[in-house]
Amino acid sequence: MHPNMKPTPIKAKFFTPGVFVLCLLALNGLVFLAGRFFFGLGSVTNLNDQYPWGLWIAVDVAAGVALAAGGFTTAALGHILHREDFHVILRPALLTAMLGYTFVAIGVFVDIGRWYFIWHPLIMWNGSSALFEVGICVMIYMTVLYIEFLPLVTERFIGKVNLPGALRFLNRPVDTLLRLLDRGLGKTMFVFIIAGVVLSTLHQSSLGTLMVIAGPKMHPLWQTPVLPLLFLLSAISVGFPMVIFESMLASRSFGLKLEMDVLSKLGSSVAPILGVYLAFKLGDMFIRETFLYLQELNTASVMWTVEVVLGVIVPLRMFLSRAVLRSPVLLFTASALVILGVALNRINNFVVAYTPPYEFGSYFPSIGELSVTIGFTSLLVLMYRAYVMIFPVISLPDSASAPKTKYAIRGGK
Amino acid sequence: MKAQNRRAFLKTAAAVGTAAAGLSTSTAKAGPKNILAPDRMGVLVDTTVCVGCRNCEWACKTAHGLPAEPLETYSDRSVFNEMRRPNEAALTVVNEYVNPKNRDLPFNVKVQCMHCDHPACVSACIVGAFTKEENGSVIWDTDKCIGCRYCMAACPFQIPAFEYLKPLDPQIRKCDFCIERTAKGQLPACVEICPVEALTYGPREELVQLARQRLKTYPDRYVNRIYGEYEVGGTSWMYMAGTEFADLQFPKLGPTPAPGVSEAIQHGIFAYFIPPVALYAILGAIMWMTKNSKEEGL
Numbered sequence: 122m123h124p125n126m127k128p129t130p131i132k133a134k135f136f137t138p139g140v141f142v143l144c145l146l147a148l149n150g151l152v153f154l155a156g157r158f159f160f161g162l163g164s165v166t167n168l169n170d171q172y173p174w175g176l177w178i179a180v181d182v183a184a185g186v187a188l189a190a191g192g193f194t195t196a197a198l199g200h201i202l203h204r205e206d207f208h209v210i211l212r213p214a215l216l217t218a219m220l221g222y223t224f225v226a227i228g229v230f231v232d233i234g235r236w237y238f239i240w241h242p243l244i245m246w247n248g249s250s251a252l253f254e255v256g257i258c259v260m261i262y263m264t265v266l267y268i269e270f271l272p273l274v275t276e277r278f279i280g281k282v283n284l285p286g287a288l289r290f291l292n293r294p295v296d297t298l299l300r301l302l303d304r305g306l307g308k309t310m311f312v313f314i315i316a317g318v319v320l321s322t323l324h325q326s327s328l329g330t331l332m333v334i335a336g337p338k339m340h341p342l343w344q345t346p347v348l349p350l351l352f353l354l355s356a357i358s359v360g361f362p363m364v365i366f367e368s369m370l371a372s373r374s375f376g377l378k379l380e381m382d383v384l385s386k387l388g389s390s391v392a393p394i395l396g397v398y399l400a401f402k403l404g405d406m407f408i409r410e411t412f413l414y415l416q417e418l419n420t421a422s423v424m425w426t427v428e429v430v431l432g433v434i435v436p437l438r439m440f441l442s443r444a445v446l447r448s449p450v451l452l453f454t455a456s457a458l459v460i461l462g463v464a465l466n467r468i469n470n471f472v473v474a475y476t477p478p479y480e481f482g483s484y485f486p487s488i489g490e491l492s493v494t495i496g497f498t499s500l501l502v503l504m505y506r507a508y509v510m511i512f513p514v515i516s517l518p519d520s521a522s523a524p525k526t527k528y529a530i531r532g533g534k
Numbered sequence: 535m536k537a538q539n540r541r542a543f544l545k546t547a548a549a550v551g552t553a554a555a556g557l558s559t560s561t562a563k564a565g566p567k568n569i570l571a572p573d574r575m576g577v578l579v580d581t582t583v584c585v586g587c588r589n590c591e592w593a594c595k596t597a598h599g600l601p602a603e604p605l606e607t608y609s610d611r612s613v614f615n616e617m618r619r620p621n622e623a624a625l626t627v628v629n630e631y632v633n634p635k636n637r638d639l640p641f642n643v644k645v646q647c648m649h650c651d652h653p654a655c656v657s658a659c660i661v662g663a664f665t666k667e668e669n670g671s672v673i674w675d676t677d678k679c680i681g682c683r684y685c686m687a688a689c690p691f692q693i694p695a696f697e698y699l700k701p702l703d704p705q706i707r708k709c710d711f712c713i714e715r716t717a718k719g720q721l722p723a724c725v726e727i728c729p730v731e732a733l734t735y736g737p738r739e740e741l742v743q744l745a746r747q748r749l750k751t752y753p754d755r756y757v758n759r760i761y762g763e764y765e766v767g768g769t770s771w772m773y774m775a776g777t778e779f780a781d782l783q784f785p786k787l788g789p790t791p792a793p794g795v796s797e798a799i800q801h802g803i804f805a806y807f808i809p810p811v812a813l814y815a816i817l818g819a820i821m822w823m824t825k826n827s828k829e830e831g832l
Contacts, residue, residue: 163698170621170695173686201817203824234681234696234704241680246661248565249797252684253805256660315817326803334658334688334796337787347796349803390579478692478785479619 126209128513131375132279134508139374143499150496154231162234165489171477176486179471180494181228184464186259187220187356191268191367191501192218193321194360200314207387209380209516211274213371214364216505216514219266225499226263231258231493235280239355251330258324265317269310273512325356332404332470340421340474341411347401348470354398359463361387361394362436362456367505369453371515374506380516385446388455390441395459399433424473432462566662570651571736572699574670575603575716575820576738576746576770577725579644581782582755584732585749586642588629590724594646597712617783620645622695622707626724631782640779641775644724644733647672647709647771657793658688661708670738670770671711679813680708690785690792711770738770767791782783787795 157165195214199207229472230236329352332339345351345509365384372379406412414416415422426513439445439455446452486494509515565823576762578691587610595602600623614630626646633639649672656664656672663678664685674685681704686694697704712722720726725735734741745760761779765787775782 122772138664157701159701159703161697161699161701166616166698170686171692172620173683173696197817201821201824203821220575229682232682234683234700235679236681238678238680241661241678245661245678246565247659249657249800250660250662250684250802251796251800252658252802253661290765311818311821315814315821318817319814321808322813323803327800330796330799330803331684332687334654334689334793336795337785338687338690344543349799372599446650462552475687478690479617479783481619 126516127213127519128273128276128515129517130231130411130511130513131377131509131515131517133375133510140503140506143503145278146499147496147503148501150493153226154479154491154496155493157231157493160449164231165487167484169481171480171482172472172475174404174471174475175484176468176472176490176494177228177232179468181224181497182232183328183467185225185228185472186325186361186462187352187467188363188460189218189221189225190321190356190362191363192221193318195364196269196314197318199457201310201318207383209383210364210368210387212403212514212516213368213509214360215266215269216508217363217367220501220504220508222259222263222266228497234521249505251327251334255324256328258320258327262317262320262324263494265313265320268306268309268313269317270381271302272306272310273514275299275306276510279303289497297434321356326350326353327448328352328472332474335475336400338476338478340414340476341409342406342414342421342425343470343474345405345409345411347405349401350396351405353392354401355463355466358391358394358398359459361391362396365452365456366460369449369456370506375509375514375515377517379449380448382448382451384452388440388446391455392437395437395440395496399437400430402429402433402493427463428462428469429448432458432465436462445453478520548679558745566659567667568656569651569666569668570668571668572739573649573737573797574630574668574770575711575735576670576741576772577722578734578735578736578741579771579773580732580748580777581641581643581773584628584642584644585730586611586628587729588628589701589727589729590626590733591624591628591813593727594709595624595722596809597715598625600624602674614640619725620647622705623699625707625709629783631777634777634781641777641782643773643775646724646771647711648691649709649711649766650766651770652689652766652791652793654688654766654792655685655694657797658684662674667713669711669713671713671716672770673710673713674706676705676710681706688792690787709787716744738768738772741772745772745807748774766791767794771802 153165156209166175166177167201191214195207195211199211201434230239233239241262242253247253279296279299284291284295309340326349329348329350332344333346333348337343340412365388368384369379371377373499415425436455439451439458442451445455589605590772590824591698592605592608594600594604609629617629618627620627628642628644631641631643633641649670651666653664653666653672655674656662656666659679660682661680663675664672665675666672681696682695683696683706685706686696693708697707698799712720712724715722721735725733728809734744736744742760742763744765749756749758749760756774756776757778759779760772760774761784762769767790773779773784780786
């Protein structure tokens, strides 16, 4: 624990060559997205009556939810288990989860045929539908994430509200509102933090229930009644690697010093979690004897092998090694492999494993689908960059931080 | 039906139990209408009788206000060269398969929604837009649907079709068992027009008896099986065939209802909200204890 580390808005130039490329990718995605809204889903995607769900559901939604798991795993670690030594990663993880879920919601919004009815599940309930449960939990959890982010807003703006021009008369009321929020949230935040963890456990597992109803349409290598448990375990196991991955990317992008001791300590708990996931995954395979399907050489068996060997076994071995935990490059690689493995698992479950009874051709995402997914990912990275430059998310050594106006003012009240 | 009785008994028992606890089942369980009436209707399709005139395709389109070619054009048999599926523009289609015993008498199979007794779409639909009605039909409420297409992923028969090229108000389309016609006492359009009585409309129970009788009377004509009697827990539409159903591209399905496992998991995770609330309490306790131990340590 560094007592002198303090979350601070990062001072840097927003536009760099990399940011410019991301802007182009985002723009390209938005152009294809416009096509979807003017000419229908079929004009941009390769979806059809045989393959109703494709890349957007598998990656933007399912993988998006899983990769945002850093939010609830670190919240459990830092706030529920009170591990103060991990506090520097809580805010970056929270921001990733908040933006991640925002893009999950946007992903759902553009994928459903009647986007203007996206609010229907709020009042039209179907308790037996796994999708209903996922939808409701994601909606509530996203709200909880925004509430958990509010203290960063109050911290940044209390005593500094400075609205432009005609809105100036609002400065005082907004400041009062922020102070009220700050005081109220300080006392009630624990309710939201626990709720966030419970909601995540629920919908991460229910996301696995989704494809159970597809029954024999899904390849036996993935179709199992324990899918919800596997989804939950894989989501938990990808939480810390995701935090390590994005901390390293952010540090590199802004030229900050790596918090290697915190990241290595975080990395050291990945192996046991990943091990539990692997044990359940292989245990289920042996109980159902689905390893027989690995004898055949086809897309399913290759994809399963890549997912498990490259995405689980290799990083598991890596995280067990002290040398890997100490080396930034190897730690980054191992984390990236876990992320790849879980993303691949979601793609496999929702696309590769799905075989329609009447198939007129196989599904591969269109240029439009790929463009939109890449565009959304770029937008997410751009927003992350903007947020850490506006709000106190990333911790810096205190000497480099901005003057502590907030505390001066709060001390006076 | 034994299962029906047991189900009814369980329902009553549950109703009594919850009523005693001061709750009514209707408020405790939010979900779409999913009735399994003992006198629900069905259709028996005899694929050995069907001649492939495709008049049912025309009648279906006309009855549902879908654009249809003139009836004469439906005698064109070249469409049978390819296997077709129902889609957003045709809620039923007829396919043709070679008869291994007699090449001049091919098998024709009409395809449409099977109207399952335990429909996956009803269980899956996020907003409960699908319902299983008292007369056996599985229908879809356009006002609720959000177009998520989970019903299509769930359906074991690959039936619901979606209007992919409509930017606004795209519809899920599938056979609705002519619910508007049957409500007025008319026959489903396809049953009414069929010139050879390949389709028999009636209470499902009676249709099963009828099919069994035919199997007994003409054992050489049919394979000894009624497709849909037990598949995915039973369907309102049932088929008889002169060759193995797999050769006619019927999906191989077990007797368990399609939503069975999924609903069991779903209701297990949410059993009266006990697991989530318990988890919340446990996490709260851990949070409180670790906080106290930290403070004592300081």
